[in-house]
Structure formats: C-alpha cells, structure tokens
C-alpha cells in the first residue's frame with residue numbers, strides 16, 4: 595500500500611464546458627497529477643510533498659472574469675487501494691481482442707489477457723487515453739521491434755507490446771509508485787523482457803526505438819517530442835495521448851517541426867490518441 599499523502603482540491607466551475615479543460619491543463623502544469631471530472635467541475639490531486647502555499651498562484655483561469663470557479667481542499671488519507679479496486683474495478687475488453695483485469699477476475703476469452711493490480715497507478719484501460727493506446731497497439735506492427743513506453747503508469751501498454759511480440763521494451767515513469775507497480779505487473783504477466791526505469795526523458799540519451807508510445811499530458815509531450823523524435827529509428831512510429839482533441843493541432847505542429855508526419859487519430863469523449871511516422 596502506498597504511503598504517499600495527497601491533497602484533494604474540489605473545484606466547482608461555471609460554465610463547466612470550456613473552463614474544466616483549461617483548469618486541468620494549468621493544474622497539470624503546476625504539479626497536480628490526477629483529475630476526476632465531476633458533474634459540477636473537477637477534483638484534482640497533488641502529492642503533499644509537491645504542494646506549497648502558492649500552488650494556485652499561476653492558475654490563470656482562476657483569475658478570469660469569464661468563469662466562476664470556487665474550491666475547497668483537504669488532505670487525503672492513504673487508502674488501501676487493493677480493497678478499493680476489488681470494489682470498483684471491472685475488467686475491460688478492447689476491440690474483443692484484449693482484456694485488462696485484476697487477478698481476482700475470471701480468465702476472459704480474449705487473445706490477450708493482461709492482469710493488472712493498479713493500486714494507485716494510472717492505467718487500467720478504463721481511461722479513454724489508455725483504451726485508445728491499447729487499440730493503437732492492437733494494430734501496430736511491434737513484432738520483433740524495440741519499443742519505449744514513456745509514462746508507463748501500471749505498465750499496461752508495455753505489457754501489451756510484449757504480448758504482441760515486441761523483442762525488447764523499455765518502460766519509464768517519473769513516479770516511484772508507478773515504477774514499483776509496473777515491475778510487479780510485468781512479473782505478474784510473465785514478460786521479463788520489459789525493463790522498467792524510474793525517471794523522465796533525460797534517460798533517453800543515445801537510446802533508439804522502432805516504436806515509442808507516450809500517454810502523458812499536453813505540456814510534457816510538447817516539451818519532450820523533440821527527444822522522442824531523436825530516439826526513433828528510421829521508419830519508426832510514435833503514438834501520443836493524454837490530451838484533448840483541442841490540443842491536437844499544437845501537438846501535430848511540434849511533431850512536424852521534428853520531422854514527424856501525422857498518420858492516424860483515435861478519439862473518445864474528446865480525448866485523442868495520435869499516430870506519427872518519421
């Protein structure tokens with residue numbers, strides 16, 4: 595069980611449509627790491643050790659006259675995530691081909707059966723972005739290829755790449771909890787050729803891959819696309835997600851600047867997952 599202590603901010607937003615996206619983007623940039631959209635706004639979580647008095651100072655949407663945004667916040671006690679997941683985690687099936695389930699669920703009929711004990715890491719397939727990245731990977735040519743899963747969360751995408759025949763996979767996450775959880779899930783799914791590292795794009799010096807998948811967020815991606823582009827082998831493919839369709843144009847522009855051309859797009863509830871080639 596993680597001992598990480600979080601602070602939860604409960605934002606009420608009016609009008610909700612346009613402001614929530616901007617608020618989430620700005621909070622993500624300030625260090626908030628997970629978001630749950632609610633009927634009245636959004637709940638955002640930040641690790642207590644990342645928090646400081648002025649954490650909302652640069653959240654410009656809070657100062658805008660266009661929106662009415664109020665909030666409360668409180669410390670979140672560490673939770674026994676195993677118990678929570680047993681209560682709340684239903685298996686998911688992607689395109690009838692791949693299931694993502696917990697160890698306590700029955701074995702499914704799909705070709706690919708991924709067992710995840712997510713605890714606190716993002717990546718059960720329930721989120722739109724994970725779902726679409728799994729869809730991309732189900733059609734991607736990864737057999738005998740080298741793959742990088744950047745921002746691996748639970749390791750779910752790296753595991754599917756391994757099950758689909760990738761010959762060597764690196765999975766990287768900046769968060770220690772995700773690093774540990776990915777190691778556990780890799781062992782659980784018996785894919786020892788996935789190597790997990792704790793860190794960020796600074797680990798990618800002199801690394802080269804045929805396929806790179808990165809489901810993170812708009813700002814990190816805009817910052818790191820040039821590094822991913824440098825790591826792609828000739829005829830390589832880059833899959834990006836973790837942002838709304840509204841941000842597709844800026845992501846595509848940054849990719850084009852770095853010699854990558856748009857290939858395809860998946861979309862679910864305004865979230866997108868884009869494919870680029872070099």
Ligand SMILES: C[S@@+](CC[C@H](N)C(=O)[O-])C[C@H]1O[C@@H](n2cnc3c(N)ncnc32)[C@H](O)[C@@H]1O
Nearest residue numbers: 716717724745746747767768769772794809810
């Ligand atoms: C949206 S989750 C995606 C998890 C998983 N790949 C999936 O598709 O479900 C993003 C992950 O990126 C990690 N992350 C955030 N910033 C990062 C960075 N600069 N480099 C590497 N990982 C990062 C977070 O800790 C989080 O686990």
